[in-house]
Amino acid sequence: MKAYRKYMYVGLPVLGVLFYLFYLHQAAIDLVYSDYIRLTLSYLPDVWDPEKFFVPDLLTRIPVNFLERAVNVELFGYSVTFDRVLGVLGFGLSALILGAYSRKMRIGAGWFTAMMVFMFSLNKWEMLYNGTGWAHFLAFGCFFYNYYVLERVYGSGGEKKGDMARLLVLPVLVTIGVAGPYCAIYIMTLVLAYLFVCFRKQTGWKRTALLLATAVLPLVLYLWSNSMAVYEYSGAVEGSMVEALREDPVFFLKFLLKSFASMIFGVELINRHMAEVPGIVWCLAGALVAAAYFLALWMNFYYGIEKRTLFPLMLLAGGGMNHLMVLVSRWIFMPRDAYGMSSRYALQYQIGILGIFLTFALVFQQQRAGRTSGDREEDGRIPREHGKGPRARNRAERPMAPWVRAAALMAAALFLGGNLMTTAEELSFAKHRKQHNINDVKPVVLNFENETDEALETALEYHKPGIREALSILKENGWNVFGEAGGNTMESGGKK
Structure with a gap:
């Protein structure tokens, strides 16, 4: 491996993190808004009150939030910036893990760079901007x-001491402590992976049953906790999904296809510069993305990639299921079939595209190297038993048809080009977001006692009662924008 690649797999994720921090510096100020009003009313001023922690739907609140919120209040005066930075660092963890995997599999510099450019796209600006979602990253x-x-255990090899114990413990810790509503797809991905390796006879039924139990039981616990939660949706339709499907089946197809299309162009870019484009175009774009999913899935099996590694398949499964989960949970906002294109869902969707990129990279690498899948077992890229034999070698030796090569390159170029445009658009718009907060929102918040309810709701993007009460709590304690001289609470720490 060339020397520069050793640093590339860490360096590019670090550059991505720095880019996201730069974007936040350009686009945001330390000012509460939207969900922070609800959180202030629910948990402040006494962030150490156990009654606010031990609630029936505890797991839906994401327990790690309670500790982070207390640290934020005590040390940083309830800083939105602190939350946003944590979100970026959490996202950087994903990129570093992808870098570690890519280094192990010797993914080429071009493909890895393309993945990082896509991964650190500003298609998820809303999640970055709204610090309350830091735990999702x-x-x-x-x-x-x-x-x-x-x-490492069942894919490309290189199992480390304690990995099996980690597989048994991680689903519990992650689901109960961090995952929140995203745990369903996470656990389903693990379940599919365990069944796959069992079917492939890499593990017995007893161990598979143990792995499945440690994955499914935390999900059951989360669903039990979730059953006690009360959700309020503004603008949601009434009735069942079956009734809505009978009434307008095309809506569900358009919703799903447009959600796929959002992985090419961000919805803000579309709204600002492509508003005249008919909806059918975005449905067709979504169909192309769905076709890329099927192409990558087929390539995994046709070229024997699944014999070498499971990681791309897990990402493909997670991405596809996230599209379906958003459809199932957000169809209630019909007839808004573009709702699934929102930037708040890009974090969920993008893992599938990363699986597509990895699949393309591994097949191109395999074709270029011209190796059989039984070669170089010692470098950790070929499984110990299941990658051997004539059938596995034949799959690895299959030449890539010109149409497959062209389709893969075109799909990669489409994802990369669309997200570069999305990132450029959002980066250019960042200054307007910041100026809006400085000139239009902050003065209203600081003068909230004399503002009308309508003005407060508009400025803070929160259309429920309680804004004045929440801002009063913050002002009385000198937190956030009411910190020393209304300054940056990350620097002042707020008044205690």
Whole structure:
């Protein structure tokens, strides 16, 4: 391996983290808004109150939030910036794990760079901007780590001491402590992976049953906790999904296809510069993304990649199921079939595209090297038993048809080009977000006692009662924008 690659697999994720921090510096100020009003009313001022922690739907609140919120209040005066930085660092964990896997599998510099450019796209600006979602970034970092450990044990080899114990413990810790609503797809991905390796006779039924139990039981516990939660949706339709499907079946197809299309162009880019483009175009774009999923899935099996590694398949499964989960949980906002294109869902969707990139990279690498899948077992890229034999070698020796090569390159170029455009657009718009907060929102918040309810709701993007009460709590304690001289609470720490 060339010397520069040793640093590339860490250096590019670090550069991505620095880019995200730069974007936040350009786009945001330390100012509460939206969900922070609800959180202030629910948990402040006494962040150490056990009654606010031990609630029936505890797991839906994501327990790690309670500790982080207390640290934030005590040390940083309830800083939104602190939350945002934690979110970026959590996302960086995912990129570092992808880098470790890519180094192990010797993914080429071009493909890895393309993945990092896509991964650190600003298609997920809303998640970055809204600091309350910091734990979701951490959750995906934990998911990636769990998948990577499973990869070491049952995929490309290189199992480390304690990896099996980690497989038994991680689902419990991640689901109960960090995952929140994303645990369903995370656990389903693990379940599919365990069944796959069992079917492939890499593990017996007893061990498979143990692995399945340690994965499914935490999910059951989460679902029990979730059953006690009360959700309020503004603008949701009434009735069942079956009734809605009978009434307008095309809506569900358009919703799903447009959600796939959001992995090419961000919805803000579309709204600002492509508003005249008919909806059918985005449905067709979504169909192309779905076709890329099927192409990558087929390539995994046709070229024997699944004999070498499981990681791309796990990412493909997770990405595809996340599209379906968003459809099932958000169809209630019909007839808004573009709802699934929101940037808040890009974090969930993107793992599938990363699986597509990895599949393409591994097949191209295999074709270029011209090796059989039984070669170089010692370098950790070929499984110990299941990658051997004539059938496995034949799959690895299959030449890539010109149409497959062209389709893969075109799909990769489409993802990369669309996300570069999305990133450039959002980066250019960042200054407007910041100026809006400085000129239009901050003065209203500081003068909230004299503002109308309508003005407060508009400025803070929160259309429920309690804004004045929440801002009063913050002002009385000198937190956030009400810190010393209304300054940056990350620097001042707020008044105690």
